[in-house]
Amino acid sequence: MGKYMARRLFQSVLLFLVFITITWFLLYALPGDIVTQKFRTNPNIPPEAAETAIRRLGLDRPILEQFWTYVTGFFRGDFGVSFNQYPRPVTEIIAERLPRTIVLFLTAIVTYYWAGFIAGKYLAWRRGKRGEMAITVGGVGLLTVFYPWFALMAIWLLSAQLGLLPISKFLDPTEWRNAPFSANEVFMRLFWTVAITSALLFSVQYAANKIRDAAPARAIRLGGTVLVIVGFVFYWWGAGGVEIRPFAGDIAEHLVLPVLVLTLVNFAGIMLLTRSSMLETMREDFILTARAKGLPEKAVRDRHAARTALLPVTTSLVLAVATVIDGGIITEFVFSWPGMGEILISSVTSEDIPLAVTAFSFIGVMALVGHFVVDMLYGVLDPRIRVSSSQ
């Protein structure tokens, strides 16, 4: 496994180099002379300042040298300086935007994958029963609906008409006027506590599943879950979070609507995938074996059918993770969520090349990380791959 991981990691880095090279040259090959347009003929910048900027941006160097500077800088975490927000470094802009996007879309993906998988599992199991039709038609209807319109309708209904949720943006600026925290600090705190809580909950489930006897397994599952939740509550309502909590709450409230809309629109895809994968698995002989062994239906469904049907669903997760950054452009626009999607559009339209290259590179990084993680997950989930890969 270790050797396989190392090999995959090396491949990923290599692939990323190819990706960044193509992206960089494509964007720098955009028509129009950036140096002239943005600096020399820009009436807002005095000529001396323009020359200084050009020199400091390295725009007077040969193109290959500029490329080399960018690539080597990239691996040190230095993504150059933005043209339009000069002299602000790109790193700073990305660091501000990335957490917002990741928190929003990871939450949404986890939610709709979970919902879709559960729904698909039940649908397959209760095939032909009442309710299947309703869920399928409803889910597919939501899947095919024109997404921006649906999002606007959700905002109109839930926020504008009923006033249940904030209309847009990721926080309420009036509350934050004298905030002792920056939004990103809160974002990171939210992100890490949620990530750690999820990881702990997952570990509890995993440990409980390893226990053979039903009673202690249930005790561990219940006890562990309660313990983790108590820890979570204690953290936010107790020592660590008293001051930061209202602000975290504000962000969480703003998260609800986009996550809800994304879930409604996307869960049906996962549901149908899980359903067909489950139906295929349920025709396998080993399901008959499991039944013949006298396993309760729930164990046949969850332990045998769903566990095996999880494999293709995991694959589709790759695409979802990879689209965390770029796929959210519409969402970020509709919900005025200033994240990476917004950067992507604005930097390209305004020819802020270093920012655009970096934003694109992050899509590449996410895609590669997603693939890498799913490959590793696959190895864990499917022993057949585990073995062949170690050879």
Place this chain on the structure above:
Amino acid sequence: MSRPLLEVDHLVMNYTTEKGDVSAIQDVSFTLNEGESLGLVGESGCGKTSIAMSLLRLVAENARFDSGEIRLDGTDLLSLTDEEMRQRRWNDISMVFQGAMNAWNPVYKVGDQIREAMDLHFHPRLSNAEVEARISKLFELVGLNPAMMNRYPHEFSGGMRQRAIIAMALSCDPKIIIADEPTTALDVIVQDQILQELKKIQADLGMSIIYISHDIAVIAEVTDKIGVMYAGKLVELGSTREVFARPRHPYAFLLLSSTPSVTGPRRKLAPLEGEPPDLLNPPTGCRFHPRCPYATDQCATDEPPMEDAGDGHQVACWNWKEVPELGGLTK
């Protein structure tokens, strides 16, 4: 040895389909004694596997038991609740599946899949170490290295998987094992090894086995009794020796005549003409009459009952006395 363990009594099972009922099992009766092995043979679609699945009550959702009983130790399995039936599966009746390839879930270790059955049914409950010891013992019994229990199914060869399936079938000390085409996917040498293994295990442990196969030669080696099925009906039932030496039913007769004998006298092979009937509209009277060279007018209208042809050899045919001896076709 002679106590009846399983009695299938006038079992009738139909599959409900959009086109109408498919008559899968029509009035089948047989008895399996303790420690006995019974073979069910017939061509595909004749209802052998339907019977096997009925014994475990694992039939498809559209299956319907219309009459008859399946009594195990006197209890009618068809009258049990789903939960009661679930408790009996593997505990009383276990199964060696056909095509061992897919009978294992690819994502779990073989040992863990055996353990799963034992955790449910084995009494008293065993500790981890005891379970492992038992699986080791079973693996040795079927000729596998006990260390293999920590491997995944894809790391086993076809023959090894089949052996492991047998070990799993034995894990809860069942009274009956149903072996549904236990050797179909295997090559001839492994086939023979597996059958001999099963025969030896049966002799050692004394459980009853029902073999199901389309290959009468395979079954003949290991069974005490053979039942020949045709189109959902049991047409002949007798001791293996009897059925082989003197098949009474025209179908069994033609089936055996169509296979060459390596050691016996040379004879002309008689191919069986026609096709098995459509079970949506089974032929009236005897289901075999459209293909039967001995058919009379009565065969087309009246269903022949099971009749004793001597020595407990039963046959469902109006004209079984007309059927010649197997050697009768000798050149």
